[in-house]
Amino acid sequence: MSDPTPAHSIETMLLEERTYPPPADFAAQANARGDIYDVPFEEFWEREGRERLTWFEAFNELYEWEPPYAKWYLGGKLNVCFNCVDRHVEAGAGEQVAFHWEGEPDGETRTITYADLQRDVVRFANALKKLGVRKGTPVAIYMGMVPELPVAMLACTRLGAPHTVVFGGFSADSLSGRMNDMKCEVLITQDEAWRRGSTVPLKKVADEAMADAPAAKSCVVLRRTGNDVPMQEGRDHWWHELEADCSDDAESCPCEPMDSEDLLFLMYTSGTTAKPKGIIHTTAGYLTGVAATHNYIFDLKPDSDVYWCAADIGWITGHSYIVYGPLCNRTTSVLYEGTPDFPDKDRWWSIVEKYKVTILYTAPTAIRSHMKWGPEFAQQHDLSSLRLLGSVGEPINPEAWIWYRENIGADRTPIVDTWWQTETGMILITPLPGITTLKPGSATRPFPGVDAGIYDEQGNEVGPGGGGYLVLKKPWPAMLRGIFGDDERYRETYWSRYEDVYLAGDGARIDRDGDFWLLGRIDDVMNVSGHRISTIEVESALVDHHDVAEAAVCSRADAVTGEAIVAYVTLKGGADGSVEKLEELRNHVAEKIGPIAKPANIVFTPELPKTRSGKIMRRLLRDVANNRQLGDTTTLADPTVVSEIAKRATEEKSEDA
Numbered sequence: 001m002s003d004p005t006p007a008h009s010i011e012t013m014l015l016e017e018r019t020y021p022p023p024a025d026f027a028a029q030a031n032a033r034g035d036i037y038d039v040p041f042e043e044f045w046e047r048e049g050r051e052r053l054t055w056f057e058a059f060n061e062l063y064e065w066e067p068p069y070a071k072w073y074l075g076g077k078l079n080v081c082f083n084c085v086d087r088h089v090e091a092g093a094g095e096q097v098a099f100h101w102e103g104e105p106d107g108e109t110r111t112i113t114y115a116d117l118q119r120d121v122v123r124f125a126n127a128l129k130k131l132g133v134r135k136g137t138p139v140a141i142y143m144g145m146v147p148e149l150p151v152a153m154l155a156c157t158r159l160g161a162p163h164t165v166v167f168g169g170f171s172a173d174s175l176s177g178r179m180n181d182m183k184c185e186v187l188i189t190q191d192e193a194w195r196r197g198s199t200v201p202l203k204k205v206a207d208e209a210m211a212d213a214p215a216a217k218s219c220v221v222l223r224r225t226g227n228d229v230p231m232q233e234g235r236d237h238w239w240h241e242l243e244a245d246c247s248d249d250a251e252s253c254p255c256e257p258m259d260s261e262d263l264l265f266l267m268y269t270s271g272t273t274a275k276p277k278g279i280i281h282t283t284a285g286y287l288t289g290v291a292a293t294h295n296y297i298f299d300l301k302p303d304s305d306v307y308w309c310a311a312d313i314g315w316i317t318g319h320s321y322i323v324y325g326p327l328c329n330r331t332t333s334v335l336y337e338g339t340p341d342f343p344d345k346d347r348w349w350s351i352v353e354k355y356k357v358t359i360l361y362t363a364p365t366a367i368r369s370h371m372k373w374g375p376e377f378a379q380q381h382d383l384s385s386l387r388l389l390g391s392v393g394e395p396i397n398p399e400a401w402i403w404y405r406e407n408i409g410a411d412r413t414p415i416v417d418t419w420w421q422t423e424t425g426m427i428l429i430t431p432l433p434g435i436t437t438l439k440p441g442s443a444t445r446p447f448p449g450v451d452a453g454i455y456d457e458q459g460n461e462v463g464p465g466g467g468g469y470l471v472l473k474k475p476w477p478a479m480l481r482g483i484f485g486d487d488e489r490y491r492e493t494y495w496s497r498y499e500d501v502y503l504a505g506d507g508a509r510i511d512r513d514g515d516f517w518l519l520g521r522i523d524d525v526m527n528v529s530g531h532r533i534s535t536i537e538v539e540s541a542l543v544d545h546h547d548v549a550e551a552a553v554c555s556r557a558d559a560v561t562g563e564a565i566v567a568y569v570t571l572k573g574g575a576d577g578s579v580e581k582l583e584e585l586r587n588h589v590a591e592k593i594g595p596i597a598k599p600a601n602i603v604f605t606p607e608l609p610k611t612r613s614g615k616i617m618r619r620l621l622r623d624v625a626n627n628r629q630l631g632d633t634t635t636l637a638d639p640t641v642v643s644e645i646a647k648r649a650t651e652e653k654s655e656d657a
C-alpha cells in the first residue's frame with residue numbers, strides 16, 4: 001500500500017485554521033441537537049429503526065455480527081416502497097410534492113405529488129408483473145434523470161425485485177457485465193437521454209448489451225426524446241404501451257412484505273481489479289441508515305424544505321440521497337435531468353431560485369466548475385432560500401469550500417462535508433449542522449452510532465495529530481452485506497488488513513480537536529469528478545485495443561475534476577504514437593467502460609518503468625504525471641526509462657497548451 005498521508009494534504013491541513021460555529025438560529029431549530037452524540041450505539045439504532053420506519057412486523061433483534069458479515073433488524077418485515085410512498089399517502093400527504101422535475105430542454109417541467117408517485121409506481125409495477133417480475137427477479141435499469149427512473153426503482157422494491165441501476169454514461173460492455181453478474185431478467189431503459197442539448201443513445205447501447213446478456217428476456221423502453229429507435233418484436237416493450245391497461249390502484253398491487261435482510265439492490269463500483277464489484281445492500285438496515293442520516297445531517301423539515309441533491313441516481317449518492325432516504329422522510333425534492341451549463345452556466349442557480357431550494361447537496365468537482373466559470377452566474381439569481389449546503393464524493397479543498405459558502409451560501413449557510421462510500425450505503429463522517437463547528441476541508445466527526453478510527457500500519461489507533469488508514473470498528477445498519485458472488489474478494493478487500501475491522505481504503509488524519517481530514521484513496525482507485533475508476537480497469541480497456549502492447553494508468557491532480565487519468569502506452573512493435581492514435585485510444589476506453597473513464601492524457605512510450613521482477617512502478621509514473629521530483633528509482637530494471645517518459649510527458653503537455 002502507498003503512503004496514506006500524501007504530503008500536499010498535510011500541508012493543506014496545517015494551513016487551514018478557519019472555523020465556523022453553527023449559527024444560533026440554525027442550532028435552535030436543528031433536528032440534531034443536544035446529547036445526540038451521547039446516545040449509546042444500540043439505543044440509537046434501535047430507536048431509529050423503530051421510529052423512522054413503518055414495519056409490517058417488528059424486528060426482534062437489533063443486529064448480529066459474525067465478522068465480516070452483519071445482519072440488522074432481524075426478524076422484521078417491511079417494504080421500502082411502502083415506507084417511501086404509500087404510508088405518506090395514507091397519512092394524508094398525497095398532495096405534497098415529491099419531485100419538482102426539471103427537464104433539460106428549457107421549460108419542460110413536471111410536478112409529481114406523493115399520490116402521483118404512488119399511482120405511477122403501482123401502474124408500472126403491474127406492468128412489470130406482466131413480464132414475470134416478482135419477488136427475487138433481478139432487474140437492470142439504464143436510464144437518465146427522468147421521473148420514471150425512481151418510479152422503476154420503487155416499482156421493483158414494491159414487488160420485492162432487486163435492482164441494479166447502471167449510470168447512463170456507461171458503455172454496453174459495462175452494462176452487460178453488470179447484467180450478467182446479477183443475471184438480470186429484465187432491462188428498463190429509454191429511447192435516448194438529453195445531455196447538454198444533444199441526445200445519448202441509451203436504447204442503442206442497451207441493444208448491444210442485451211445481445212451479450214442471455215438471461216435478459218425483456219426490455220422496457222420509456223419514450224423520452226421521441227426519436228426513432230429499433231424495437232425487437234417480442235422482446236422490447238414501450239413503457240406506455242405495456243402499462244396502458246394496468247391498474248394504478250394501490251390495492252391492485254400490494255407492497256410485498258420483505259425480510260429485513262432481503263436483497264434491495266446491487267450497486268457496482270470499481271475496485272483494484274478490472275472487474276467491478278457488486279456491492280450488496282439489503283432492506284431494513286439500509287433504509288434506516290439513509291433515512292436517519294438524511295434527517296439529521298440535512299436537517300430535513302418535510303413540511304417546508306425543498307431539497308436538491310444534484311447527483312445522478314445512477315450512483316450511490318442518488319440511490320441513498322435522492323431516492324430512498326429523502327422519500328422515506330417525505331421530502332419535497334428537485335430532480336434535474338441535465339447538466340449545470342445548459343443552456344447556460346446559470347442553469348443550477350435559476351433552478352434554485354425557481355423552486356426556492358433550501359438545501360443543496362453536490363460534489364466538489366461541480367463546485368470547482370462553477371468556481372472556474374465565475375460567481376457572476378450565481379449572482380444573477382436570488383439564492384436567499386438556501387439554508388444548508390452539502391458536499392460529497394471527494395475531499396473538498398478549502399478554497400472550493402470557502403467559495404461555495406461565500407458565493408452560494410451568502411457566507412451564512414453551514415456546509416456539511418459528508419464522507420461515505422458505495423459500500424457504506426449511508427454517510428458516516430460528517431458535521432451535524434446545528435452542532436458542529438465547521439472547518440473547511442474537514443468532514444469532522446463520525447455520525448452518532450458510527451465507530452470510526454484511524455489506524456497505523458500495525459493496527460494501533462493513532463491519536464490526535466496522527467495520520468493513517470480510515471477504519472470502521474463496529475458494523476452500521478447500511479453497511480454492505482458483501483460482494484455479490486465473491487466472498488473471498490469481500491474478505492480480502494475490506495477485512496484482511498485488520499482483524500474484524502473494516503478498511504475503507506482512504507487515508508485520513510485526525511487533528512487536535514478530534515476532527516477527521518480525508519486524504520484520498522490509498523489503493524489503485526482513482527477519483528475523477530467524484531467517480532471511482534480503477535487504474536486496472538482503464539489499463540485492461542487500453543490493452544484490449546489491437547495496437548497496444550502495454551499500458552499503465554495513474555492519476556494526476558486536476559483543478560476541476562480532483563484527479564485526472566493519465567495513461568502511459570507502449571504500442572505494438574514499438575510504433576510511434578500519433579494524435580489520431582491518441583484519440584482512437586481515448587474513444588476505445590470510452591467504448592469499453594464509458595466516457596468518464598477516458599484518459600485526459602496519453603503518453604506514448606517505448607517502455608514502461610519496471611522493477612527487475614517486472615512490476616510496473618506506478619509510483620514513478622504518478623510522480624511524472626504530477627510534475628513531482630522522481631522518488632526512489634534504484635529498483636528499476638532500466639533507470640533511463642523514466643527520464644525518457646518524463647521528457648515525453650513534458651512534450652505532450654506543451655502540445656496540449
Ligand code: PRX
Nearest residue numbers: 392393394395417418419420421422518532
Ligand atoms: O475516497 C473517498 C471519496 O469517495 C470514495 C467513495 O466513492 P464512491 O463509492 O463512488 O462513493 C462516492 C459517494 C459517496 C471514498 O472512499 N469520498 C467520498 N466522500 C468524500 C470522499 N473523500 C473525502 N471527503 C468526502 N466527503
